[in-house]
Amino acid sequence: xxxxxFVLCCVVFLGHYSRAGExxxxxxxxxxxxxxxxxxxxxxxxxxxxxGKQRLAFxxxxxxxxxxxxxxxxxxxxxxxxxxxxxxxxxxxxxxxHWDNPAALYELSTNGSGKARKLFEIQPEATMGSNIRMLxxxxxxxxxxxxxxSKGKPYLFLHETSTGRLLRKIDLTDDVSDLSVTTIGWxxxxxxxxxxxxxxxxDDNWMEPGSLMGSYVMKxxxxxxxxxxxxxxxxxxxxxxxxxxAFSAVLLGALPDGRYLVRDLQTGPPSAHPGTYVYIMDTxxxxxxxxRVDVPGELYPFRLSRSGxxxxxxxxxxxxxxxxxxxxxxxxWVFDLESGKERKLLSFTAKQDGSKWMGLVGWxxxx
Numbered sequence: 001x002x003x004x005x006f007v008l009c010c011v012v013f014l015g016h017y018s019r020a021g022e023x024x025x026x027x028x029x030x031x032x033x034x035x036x037x038x039x040x041x042x043x044x045x046x047x048x049x050x051x052g053k054q055r056l057a058f059x060x061x062x063x064x065x066x067x068x069x070x071x072x073x074x075x076x077x078x079x080x081x082x083x084x085x086x087x088x089x090x091x092x093x094x095x096x097x098h099w100d101n102p103a104a105l106y107e108l109s110t111n112g113s114g115k116a117r118k119l120f121e122i123q124p125e126a127t128m129g130s131n132i133r134m135l136x137x138x139x140x141x142x143x144x145x146x147x148x149x150s151k152g153k154p155y156l157f158l159h160e161t162s163t164g165r166l167l168r169k170i171d172l173t174d175d176v177s178d179l180s181v182t183t184i185g186w187x188x189x190x191x192x193x194x195x196x197x198x199x200x201x202x203d204d205n206w207m208e209p210g211s212l213m214g215s216y217v218m219k220x221x222x223x224x225x226x227x228x229x230x231x232x233x234x235x236x237x238x239x240x241x242x243x244x245x246a247f248s249a250v251l252l253g254a255l256p257d258g259r260y261l262v263r264d265l266q267t268g269p270p271s272a273h274p275g276t277y278v279y280i281m282d283t284x285x286x287x288x289x290x291x292r293v294d295v296p297g298e299l300y301p302f303r304l305s306r307s308g309x310x311x312x313x314x315x316x317x318x319x320x321x322x323x324x325x326x327x328x329x330x331x332x333w334v335f336d337l338e339s340g341k342e343r344k345l346l347s348f349t350a351k352q353d354g355s356k357w358m359g360l361v362g363w364x365x366x367x
Contacts, residue, residue: 022305022365024049024312024345025057025079026332027067029357039094042067044077044084044108046364049310049334052345056112057364058084063114065090068103076132077108079362080306081141084108085119085161087132103132105144107161110364119164125150132157137362138186139306143167145193147181156184158220170222179204179212187254188308192217194228194260198248205245206231215251215262228260229283235264236279240272252311253304255280261304261311261337278302278311280337295333295342303362311335314360330358 023046030041041061047054060066065088068076076087085107093101103122109115125131125148132146145158158168172181184195196215199205206213215234218225228234228251235243243249244265252261259282268274276299297315304311317329332345350356 022049022307022363023047024303024332024334025077025084025361025364027077027359027361028348029067029359031356039091040066040068042077044361046110047332047345049312049343049345052343054346057110058108058112058116059114060088061114063088063091063116065104065106065116066094076135077359077361078135078137078144079141079364080137080139082110082365083141083161084110084361084364085135085137085141085144087122087135088116105159105164119144119161120159120166122148134181134184136185137161138190139188140190142190143186145184147172147184156222168220168222182248182250183252185251185253187217188256188306192219194251194254196248196250198250199246206248207245213248215249215260229281233283234262234281236266236277238266238272238277241266241268241274243267252278252302253308255304255308257308258282261302261308263302295331297329297331301360303360305363306365309337311337312360312363314358332360 025044025046027042027044032039032041042059043056043061044058045054046057067086067088078085085105087103088106089101089103095101102124105119105122106116107119122132132148134147135144136146137144142161143158144161145156147154147156154172156168156170156172157166159166179197179199182196182198184193186193194215194217197213199213204211204213211231214231215228216225217228231248234249244267247265249262249264252263254260259280262279262281264277264279266274266277295313295315297317299313299315302311302313311334313333313335315331315333317331319327319329327349329347329349331347334343334345335341348358350358
């Protein structure tokens with residue numbers, strides 16, 4: 001059993017935020033054969049984080065379009081403000097090699113009816129299809145963003161969700177030519193963006209003078225970019241452990257009180273408890289509160305609730321069995337950031353051939 005240590009800077013008081021009406025969303029994808037090709041099916045479930053009760057929020061089983069497959073690192077479904085949005089494709093155009101066909105962004109119903117509204121189409125890019133990555137949503141669900149390669153250059157696109165209208169198209173070439181955007185999202189006020197730049201070159205590391213690896217905030221038009229803190233300060237120092245200079249600390253979210261939720265990978269001997277550290281960072285204070293929680297498996301992804309009071313995490317255990325072959329067991333956990341207490345909501349086991357897969361979407365509601 002791996003030991004995971006969560007580091008919370010200062011004492012976080014979030015009890016004054018209402019917890020009513022917010023549920024956690026996860027999706028299950030399965031593949032079914034039809035006319036010599038595999039058609040994915042996606043079901044999205046809403047689970048009450050307090051009771052564990054769940055309901056079907058959306059399924060594309062009877063829709064004219066299907067939601068496109070994702071991965072642990074990229075789930076093309078997001079939720080905020082009581083609304084769900086996802087990337088999908090017309091079933092008539094889908095083939096196993098679907099990347100040359102146009103896709104679209106949809107707003108999905110949340111009542112299990114399977115109804116949806118198309119926001120806008122994403123035309124395919126030569127050799128890359130309708131590529132988008134890092135789909136993210138504003139706290140109220142009023143704006144949606146993503147990164148896309150267009151004519152060989154990386155761009156950040158921001159759209160209005162009520163009409164699908166394009167609000168911004170920002171050229172990121174100078175910022176990410178040698179780096180990659182690891183996470184991106186809106187601050188709780190919906191006015192600024194936060195993001196982390198990590199390496200793409202194995203020879204790069206954040207300790208090099210002038211390295212752009214690190215975490216930033218900026219205005220929606222791309223101006224006013226500032227580091228959250230010097231990268232060296234983003235990595236907590238623990239006895240017997242070292243931060244990996246090849247990887248940035250990664251912003252997981254921003255809290256309503258102005259602090260940031262961050263994760264960092266620490267290495268060292270087993271006696272020092274190496275692993276993933278998650279902590280709340282206040283750039284004005286150095287006080288830290290440490291919680292130790294035994295959670296087996298690799299932790300990823302993370303989804304912070306809008307209130308900033310709870311963090312959802314999927315822990316994945318990979319096993320090899322003579323009868324079942326390679327399997328993944330994913331366990332969905334919710335951590336209370338004030339008390340540090342965890343709740344195990346559900347476990348999901350699937351073979352690693354991709355025929356069945358679970359992903360974490362986010363939080364539904366206005367908590």
